[in-house]
Amino acid sequence: MFRADLFKGKRILVTGGGTGLGKAMAGRLMELGAELHICGRREGVLKDTAAELAGRTGGRIFTWPCDIRVAAAVDEMIGRIWQDHGPLDSLVNNAAGNFIAKTEDLSPRGFDAIANIVLHGSFYVTQATGKRWIAAGRGGSVVSIVTTWVWTGSAFVIPSAMSKAGIAAMTQSLAVEWGPKGIRLNAIAPGPFPTEGMTKRLAPTEELERRMIGAIPMRRVGNLEELANLAAFLLADDVGYITGEVIAIDGGQWLNGAGGFGALTELSDADWQQIRTAIEATNAKDRAQRTV
Numbered sequence: 001m002f003r004a005d006l007f008k009g010k011r012i013l014v015t016g017g018g019t020g021l022g023k024a025m026a027g028r029l030m031e032l033g034a035e036l037h038i039c040g041r042r043e044g045v046l047k048d049t050a051a052e053l054a055g056r057t058g059g060r061i062f063t064w065p066c067d068i069r070v071a072a073a074v075d076e077m078i079g080r081i082w083q084d085h086g087p088l089d090s091l092v093n094n095a096a097g098n099f100i101a102k103t104e105d106l107s108p109r110g111f112d113a114i115a116n117i118v119l120h121g122s123f124y125v126t127q128a129t130g131k132r133w134i135a136a137g138r139g140g141s142v143v144s145i146v147t148t149w150v151w152t153g154s155a156f157v158i159p160s161a162m163s164k165a166g167i168a169a170m171t172q173s174l175a176v177e178w179g180p181k182g183i184r185l186n187a188i189a190p191g192p193f194p195t196e197g198m199t200k201r202l203a204p205t206e207e208l209e210r211r212m213i214g215a216i217p218m219r220r221v222g223n224l225e226e227l228a229n230l231a232a233f234l235l236a237d238d239v240g241y242i243t244g245e246v247i248a249i250d251g252g253q254w255l256n257g258a259g260g261f262g263a264l265t266e267l268s269d270a271d272w273q274q275i276r277t278a279i280e281a282t283n284a285k286d287r288a289q290r291t292v
């Protein structure tokens with residue numbers, strides 16, 4: 001389905017599209033024919049990314065310096081996209097912030113710094129876009145980037161875990177509320193994809209990174225192309241019956257933590273032989289006792 005005209009004539013906004021995952025998704029959507037709009041707080045970063053992606057893909061891309069924590073600024077940005085270019089067809093809620101900290105040491109400002117971007121900001125952008133779709137009687141589709149912590153919670157990143165769970169709740173709630181209006185909402189829960197934002201703040205040392213990869217069943221981090229392909233898949237009209245879903249793309253990382261025996265993937269054949277011998281010895285003892 002990833003044909004070059006998949007998103008021909010489609011207009012898509014990617015928040016935080018100047019860097020990392022957002023940039024990768026913006027580039028892929030342009031390769032597939034979309035007109036791209038990206039926003040972020042740093043105008044220089046947005047302009048550099050736009051020039052790079054336009055040069056690489058030959059597609060059209062527009063930049064919007066905007067702080068999504070400010071509801072009025074978001075509404076103005078979305079209004080201007082509509083006025084100057086035309087209605088958006090899709091939205092990717094990707095902008096976020098995060099850092100690791102002991103929760104007892106977090107200040108209210110530290111909590112708000114994350115919740116204001118992730119929880120509040122994602123709502124402002126989604127609502128500003130959705131209300132225009134509804135007013136115009138047209139459909140649209142939203143993909144939000146969350147984390148697998150929406151299912152498990154996560155220690156040491158409480159503001160992010162709580163806010164991402166809120167986005168997952170928004171995705172499911174609005175899939176029902178706005179479904180009759182032709183608006184689809186889905187979310188992607190990525191595992192570790194190396195980006196500057198993720199690597200610097202979440203796996204800042206080699207030892208932490210090594211441990212993280214050891215806990216992933218596929219024993220590697222994700223490729224940005226894989227993530228961008230999943231976003232394109234979910235946004236495409238071709239899968240127009242999928243809504244309200246949160247889909248993990250994490251090499252099995254969260255399931256490994258969820259089952260109790262994930263660490264056993266580290267065992268050697270010799271370890272397994274020893275375990276088998278021990279189990280057989282226990283079974284033999286049980287049988288002997290039963291026959292007495």
Ligand code: NAP
Binds near residue numbers: 020043
């Ligand atoms: P990143 O490079 O730090 O991207 C975050 C982007 O959000 C930046 O472009 C940033 O631009 C923008 N942003 C932050 N605050 C903003 C605000 N107030 N208003 C507008 N834009 C804002 O990190 P990333 O790794 O690509 O993460 C992208 C998304 O993937 C996030 O939602 C993250 O939670 C999620 N995710 C990433 C991973 C991973 O392994 N990388 C794993 C799970 C989930 P400015 O600073 O210029 O505003």
